[in-house]
Amino acid sequence: MAERGSPASPILASAVAGAVIGAAGLAWWLLAEAERRRLAQRQRRSLTLSRLQGGSREGDDGVRRPLLERQLQHKVNELNRAIEDVRRQLETLSPEP
Numbered sequence: 001m002a003e004r005g006s007p008a009s010p011i012l013a014s015a016v017a018g019a020v021i022g023a024a025g026l027a028w029w030l031l032a033e034a035e036r037r038r039l040a041q042r043q044r045r046s047l048t049l050s051r052l053q054g055g056s057r058e059g060d061d062g063v064r065r066p067l068l069e070r071q072l073q074h075k076v077n078e079l080n081r082a083i084e085d086v087r088r089q090l091e092t093l094s095p096e097p
Contacts, residue, residue, distance in 0.1 A: 053066035 049068070053068045
């Protein structure tokens with residue numbers, strides 16, 4: 001190990017400081033790159049969703065609904081009808097006490 005005051009001490013300290021600064025810079029760059037990719041992915045998803053909705057937006061009066069919302073409502077109604085049918089079938093199968 002180097003003694004105090006030897007020429008190797010400042011070099012070692014500089015090397016350690018450089019490594020720490022380099023690691024911090026790399027970490028910052030990686031975080032910035034991850035954030036940029038996350039925002040780009042969010043923008044792509046938003047654009048895809050907009051295309052799926054047919055580009056229509058609900059007006060202030062609420063008359064026009066996006067295509068995706070209407071399709072979703074239709075599916076929900078179908079599922080509710082199917083659940084009601086199954087409930088009725090189960091009621092007919094269960095013995096009354």
